[in-house]
Amino acid sequence: MIKKNFKILFFVVFYLYFYTTSNAIEPDVFVQSTVNRASLTLSKDISKKEKMLELQELARDTVDINGIGLYTLGKYRKEITEDQKKKYSELFENYFLKSFSSRLSEYSNPKINVVSKDKKNDKYTIVSSILVATKDRPEVKIDWRIYTKNPEKPLIRDLIIEGLSLARTQKEEFASIIKSNENNIEALFQNLEKFINE
Numbered sequence: 001m002i003k004k005n006f007k008i009l010f011f012v013v014f015y016l017y018f019y020t021t022s023n024a025i026e027p028d029v030f031v032q033s034t035v036n037r038a039s040l041t042l043s044k045d046i047s048k049k050e051k052m053l054e055l056q057e058l059a060r061d062t063v064d065i066n067g068i069g070l071y072t073l074g075k076y077r078k079e080i081t082e083d084q085k086k087k088y089s090e091l092f093e094n095y096f097l098k099s100f101s102s103r104l105s106e107y108s109n110p111k112i113n114v115v116s117k118d119k120k121n122d123k124y125t126i127v128s129s130i131l132v133a134t135k136d137r138p139e140v141k142i143d144w145r146i147y148t149k150n151p152e153k154p155l156i157r158d159l160i161i162e163g164l165s166l167a168r169t170q171k172e173e174f175a176s177i178i179k180s181n182e183n184n185i186e187a188l189f190q191n192l193e194k195f196i197n198e
Contacts, residue, residue: 024151027125028117031144034062034156035112035129042107052101059100064147064155065093071157072171076178080185088185091192098196112142123149124157 041054059065069092070077077085111132118126125148131140145158145167158167174188181187 025154026117027119027144027146027148027154028114028127030062030146030154031127031129031156032114034058035114038104039110039112042105042110048105051105052098055101055104056097059097062156063096063100064157065096067147067155067157068096068167068170069093071167072174074171074175076175076183076185084185087189091189091196094196095192123147125154126160 037058038055041051041058044051044054066089069089072092073088080088112129113132114127114129116128118128120126125146127144127146129142129144131137131142133139141162143160144156145160147155147157158165160166177188177191178185
């Protein structure tokens with residue numbers, strides 16, 4: 001009876017281990033898959049607006065928009081009310097999706113190859129890739145900061161293009177807008193709304 005129970009326990013433990021590890025997505029595979037999905041959309045014979053909508057769905061599925069939004073708000077996220085945080089979160093998501101999709105939709109079919117990954121800790125992995133050169137543009141090095149707290153659902157937290165962090169650049173831009181308007185967060189909201197409605 002003990003042997004039988006041990007065999008059952010072993011089977012359950014083995015099954016659970018296999019199930020959890022088999023559902024984990026390696027960050028480099030995740031990035032290459034995301035890039036391939038974007039390329040597929042960009043190669044379609046559809047309108048720019050339709051491409052933007054598909055790219056926005058891709059972003060919602062693969063990017064930690066809320067995490068990036070909180071980071072780019074910087075110290076001001078501790079100084080505003082809950083209502084203002086909610087408003088900012090909604091505005092930032094719309095701003096991010098429009099900015100991301102409108103810029104990317106200008107590419108015909110960018111080819112990006114993943115070359116390596118560097119696991120920093122259980123929460124973050126840096127995936128390095130190359131935007132392949134064409135006759136119109138040089139090769140570009142792109143590093144992806146991947147949030148892996150949930151290994152079954154990795155998310156993009158930042159892109160570092162030739163050493164320049166897009167999230168940090170956005171954070172500095174937002175801080176500049178707020179600071180130049182007497183630390184009034186509403187000035188940032190107005191800027192975001194203007195971009196969204198253009």
